[in-house]
Amino acid sequence: MLNTAPYFHIKNTLPETVTLVAVSKTKPLEDILTIYECGHRIFGENKVQELCKKYEQLPKDIEWHLIGHVQTNKVKYVAPFVSLIHAVDSFKLLEEINKQALKNNRIIKCLLQIYIAKEESKFGLETVEAEQILISSEFSKLKNIEIVGLMGMATNTDNEEVIKNEFSVLKEFFVRLKNNTHLLNCNFTILSMGMSNDYKLALECGSTMVRIGSTIFGSR
Numbered sequence: 366m367l368n369t370a371p372y373f374h375i376k377n378t379l380p381e382t383v384t385l386v387a388v389s390k391t392k393p394l395e396d397i398l399t400i401y402e403c404g405h406r407i408f409g410e411n412k413v414q415e416l417c418k419k420y421e422q423l424p425k426d427i428e429w430h431l432i433g434h435v436q437t438n439k440v441k442y443v444a445p446f447v448s449l450i451h452a453v454d455s456f457k458l459l460e461e462i463n464k465q466a467l468k469n470n471r472i473i474k475c476l477l478q479i480y481i482a483k484e485e486s487k488f489g490l491e492t493v494e495a496e497q498i499l500i501s502s503e504f505s506k507l508k509n510i511e512i513v514g515l516m517g518m519a520t521n522t523d524n525e526e527v528i529k530n531e532f533s534v535l536k537e538f539f540v541r542l543k544n545n546t547h548l549l550n551c552n553f554t555i556l557s558m559g560m561s562n563d564y565k566l567a568l569e570c571g572s573t574m575v576r577i578g579s580t581i582f583g584s585r
């Protein structure tokens with residue numbers, strides 16, 4: 366059985382105001398259930414197909430977060446149940462989430478993924494692009510989505526200064542949007558940043574939600 370000590374260690378050392386998303390991608394149902402039995406209810410997956418399969422087979426009071434890049438044509442599969450979509454990186458995707466949310470008579474909560482890393486491979490919007498979307502009249506018509514915050518991934522490096530700089534840029538942008546009272550369909554409360562290797566730095570920089578996989582479930 367999965368050792369629950371790492372889970373409890375993280376849970377007990379996180380500030381109460383910070384939400385822990387237990388990232389269970391590639392891990393079996395029994396490991397998720399072990400953490401569920403510890404009282405945990407928020408789990409994150411990065412692939413639509415795997416998320417849907419686990420949703421079907423696991424207790425219905427789990428809050429499922431989709432944390433990975435989403436293709437537009439797959440939104441319909443998660444729209445009935447997903448609690449939060451972390452990695453929204455285009456207006457086209459927002460339109461599709463809105464359409465599928467409407468079909469399901471829901472408002473789907475989303476985070477915009479902001480590009481903060483030095484690496485080329487990471488998905489995300491530039492801050493200017495994100496702002497352009499949020500102030501557009503097309504966006505203001507999407508009544509079945511709610512942008513509740515931002516998500517970002519720092520460069521995968523041992524250089525803590527680089528990581529802290531990137532997280533701080535995201536935090537600053539978050540505060541600016543939060544203070545903009547003109548934005549519609551927005552309620553900036555969540556700043557999703559920090560994974561197993563960098564969540565402590567993310568907390569120092571103002572993270573309100575950490576996404577932790579391998580420290581809880583073991584390496585993949």
Ligand SMILES: *Cc1c(COP(=O)(O)O)cnc(C)c1O
Pocket residue numbers: 388390411432433560561562576577578579580
């Ligand atoms: C896999 C993943 C995580 C968790 O990573 P760990 O290093 O295992 O903690 C967090 N966020 C995203 C977007 C991921 O894909």
